Amino acid sequence: MYRYDEFDHAFVDARVSEFSDQVARRLSGEITEDAFKPLRLMNGVYLQLHAYMLRIAIPYGTLSSKQMRMLAHIARTYDKGYGHFTTRQNIQFNWPALSDIPAVLRDLASVEMHAIQTSGNCIRNVTADHFAGAAADEVADPRPYAEILRQWSSVHPEFSFLPRKFKIAVTGAERDRAAIQVHDIGLHLKKNAAGELGFAVYVGGGQGRTPMIAKKIRDFLPEKDLLSYTTAVMRVYNLHGRRDNKYKARIKILVHETGTEELTRQIEAEFAHLVDTELKLPDTDIRAIERYFAPPVLVERPDGEAILKQAQLDSRGFAEWLKQNVVTHRHPDYAAVTISLKGVGEIPGDATDVQMDAVADIAERYGFDELRVSHEQNLILPHVARADLKAVYDALVETGLATANSNLISDIIACPGLDFCALANARSIPVAQDISRRFASLERQREIGELKLKISGCINACGHHHVGHIGILGVEKKGAELYQITLGGSGDEHTSIGEIVGRGFAPEEVTDAVETVVETYLGLRSSPSERFIDAYRRVGAAPFKEALYGTTDAKAA
Amino acid sequence: MKILTANRLVDGEVVWLAPDGSWATELQSAEVVQTPEDEARLQAAGKHALAASLVVDVNLVEVSIADGTIRPNRLREQIRALGPTTHPSLGKQARSASPHA
Known part of the structure; x- marks a missing residue:
């Protein structure tokens, strides 16, 4: 991992001092809100619906256990016991008092972190493949x-x-x-x-x-x-x-x-x-x-296969998680693990202080002290010996983070939406939670296969709905929430922008509509191995429009 | 009918201007006005409080009154008045007996 040199430390410390002084002068009334707003934004401080929000940079999504523990400490000490991991591989806290932010930034600086350039018209946190190096x-x-x-x-x-x-x-x-x-x-x-x-x-x-x-x-x-x-x-x-x-x-x-x-x-x-x-x-x-960024020294661990074979026989849950959330590593004795922050009915990207500490412990013990945040709002252990996977799984079960749904329909990206965000027009999180509950059965999710569902609560698209295989965009129409569905988006090496399928849906209709889309796909796919996105590219929007609206002439709302 | 809302400078807490000129943390304590003159009076008070660095993001909000209860017309303001619908244990709703229905 990158370590701050003397210059980095001095630079971040100077910024903390500078911003602490600016906050003190703002609180004393010495500077106006108009003068202060651009300064706070340069330091990641927004004003949202209920409180200030602090967005902390996690460069290219890479974190040490020590840094993750500091995030847990901040959640516990200055916030309300949780944090929200974002699609820029950052973390946001939703409830800090402005008067506490200098202390938060000092704590962050002590573990080589900051909130600089997480807002404003500048170059933001540079993101990278969350499996980088693995x-x-x-x-x-x-x-x-x-x-x-x-x-x-x-x-x-x-x-x-x-x-x-x-x-x-x-x-x-x-x-x-x-x-x-x-x-x-x-x-x-x-x-x-x-x-x-x-x-x-x-x-x-x-x-x-x-x-x-x-x-x-x-x-x-x-x-x-x-x-x-x-x-x-x-x-x-x-x-x-x-x-x-x-x-x-x-x-x-x-x-x-x-x-x-x-x-x-x-x-x-x-x-x-x-x-x-x-x-x-x-x-x-x-x-x-x-x-x-030199990789950790990965010693040979050829004992992994025998342990995994037995462990899968002993635990079906482990076998399913292994299949869904564990990916091939460049070293045959190792694997990269996705820790899902998308448990059934949970809020995509949220983790409690207790979970952050638990994950830090797991990374320290089994993962060479390294963690990643993915832009899909999950956490990653990039280097785990295959022989240790069962122990990692058991520790994740213990802290409620072992949901085996990576890349499945409930592995949803959702922006904070109208529950928190001052820009939002509609809620995102409750829609994600409802869809997650509807598709709670992992067996059903696996039968559906890879399906990327992404939800934004306004046109700014922080929830990446344009590149969701199924995208949902919340808008406000006549004072009520309305959700447009887009199909066929993709954010990989074959990037495509989803197309609006037709008129929007009321909040209580949107999960049914998603289910209709999914059932339509299951009915028309050429084989179980044809993914949703491939089937959509083959057949186009017509069968989905027909299923949703009973006609292929559905006008966009 | 309108009320004046803002966020408290020091911690961002949602507040409403009360009839006694204080900034209340409870929606039902807000002063409800109906005439352009009263709206202008609230706005002047808001401008003063902004200049005095007590509050930020001052706005008039449309409300209705049913059974003696003030209810903002827009969902956004309803959520500001209670807290996130996703976290019934957080925000103002956690301190009162009436979270989101």
Whole structure:
């Protein structure tokens, strides 16, 4: 894991002092709300419906046990005993008092964490594949590059007042688990024919009210050019991105309005000026950052298979969890584990302080002290010996985190929605909970197979509904909540934007509608191995419209 | 009919302007007004409290009264008045006997 150096410590400590002073001056009335609001947002402090909200950065979703314990401590001491893991691999606390936030930030700094750039029109937390460093299919760990981008973008003077927020994601595998094509910049770390590392660069993806799939503007950018090229993209965006209309200010609109070819030309022209400057990454620097992410020493544990064989015979629950929540590791004696934060009827992404402590203990004991937050709002143990999986499972059962539903219909992404969020138009969480209860049977979920269901409570799409196989968007219509269903979205290497299937549904109708969609799929799939998304791509929307509305002529609400 | 709501500066707690000019933490203590003149009076009080760094995010909210109980018209304000519908043990509803129906 990355460790702060002297500069990092001084930088974060200075920011904590600065913001503590700003909070004190705000509370004493010395500075106005208008002056304070941009300052608090730069430090991750929002005002939501019931209270302030603090969003804490978890760079590329990587955490140590010690850091997770600190999050538990914050939940317990300053909040209401829980936290909410987000789709930017961050965590949010929903109830802190403004007067407590300086103390929270000091506690965070003591474990090398902060809340800088988790809001505002700047480069946000860089996300990465949650299986980075563990996945059997990656060419290299993408996190060193995410860390380089984090260091470069932290309070970057040129890019702290962009037209709008800016999100970057990095993956090191062909299989895209970081949704890079719906990011402002998506980077796919790969090797060229000569075996050198570099990136395919995607620009202009995003969700929100105008969902767009990113355009690939470079098939192979040498790793040494990462910062020069990213700077070129940012400069073109900063100069030409729209500032007249908040809803048209993201780079996706610039790409769309300028045209990919012309924008690429502008970026390449800017890059030509930057390519041989101090932004060129010396190989020694890259390798130095890489060393921070050196994988743990994975000793041979060939005893795993025999233990697993017996344990599966002894426990059906374990066998199901093993099949659903455990994925192949690059080392044959190890595995990566998804800890579901989506128990039946529970709130996607929420974990209590007790659960955070329990997970930290498990990671310390069986997982080389390392945890990840996935953008799908689960936690990950990236390196667990197969021989230890049963012990990990038993410990997760103990703390109520052993639901075997990874990638199934109840593994739902949901934004906080109108229960918490000042921007929301409709609730998201109760919809997720109701669907989760309806499909509570894991046997039924497994029969349905991989199905990504994602819910947003407003058009800003924090719940990623545009890339849900089934997406649900909550809107307010005539003072009441109404839910639009989209089908066919996907946020992987075959990214697609879901299409609205027809008029919306009242809150009490939406779970029935989802069930109708699922039953329709089960009735038309070519075989049990044809996933929902593949079946939808084969047959299109018509059979689903027919099933939902009794006609193929359903007008969108 | 309208009431004036805000969030308390120090901790973000949802508050409403009461007839005695204080900021109440309970919806039913809010002053309900019906005329443009009274609305303007509430707004002036809100502006003053904002300037005095007591509250932030001051807004007039439409309400109805049924059986002597104030009820905001929009779901958003109903949720602000009680707490998240997903967590009956959190927010104002946890302190009263009437969580979300």
